[in-house]
């Protein structure tokens with residue numbers, strides 16, 4: 001019972017954080033566009049692929065993903081914040097993208113219409129740290145699906161107080177901002193191959209993996 005209450009709180013805390021952030025999100029995310037492109041490139045998407053955009057926010061990755069899967073491919077996405085999702089929806093309507101399917105849903109409850117070849121986790125820390133959310137996402141992945149992740153992490157432990165900075169920087173965005181030692185390890189546990197490297201002077205990471213084959 002306690003655990004269920006905690007989970008509900010993390011979702012509610014995150015929704016509240018993004019209520020304040022949604023309007024300025026796209027402007028503030030501009031400086032991370034090169035890293036976003038690099039992360040999407042790790043998915044090695046090809047025409048006709050179906051790709052999942054986890055916690056898609058305002059849909060800032062949709063255009064890049066569509067370019068990579070072409071007109072015969074599809075982008076499937078979900079986002080739990082009503083404020084962020086509304087902007088994603090406006091983007092899709094404005095652009096008239098018929099091969100983007102998305103829903104307003106938590107990662108724990110999302111239900112996708114088909115299985116995917118690849119999964120993007122771009123700055124989705126709270127989702128990546130939630131085993132139930134990851135288990136639900138994996139239900140919609142084809143055997144051997146490709147994974148790419150980017151996000152925030154703590155500096156190495158020996159940098160000491162620097163991690164106070166990492167925590168403070170992440171708290172406005174993440175309900176689980178103290179859980180930054182190995183933010184990829186729940187996703188990694190579903191993979192047969194996985195590799196990560198540091199970005200942003202050690203305060204970020206980028207990772208690539210392949211899900212276990214059935």
Ligand SMILES: C[S@@+](CC[C@H](N)C(=O)[O-])C[C@H]1O[C@@H](n2cnc3c(N)ncnc32)[C@H](O)[C@@H]1O
Pocket residue numbers: 011014015018029054055056057058059060061078079080081084105106107108121122123124125126127133173
């Ligand atoms: C830093 S934003 C990243 C958005 C997008 N992936 C991007 O690259 O621009 C994190 C997003 O994850 C969403 N989120 C957090 N927890 C979630 C959950 N449990 N289920 C679905 N979305 C969630 C937030 O609402 C927010 O839009």
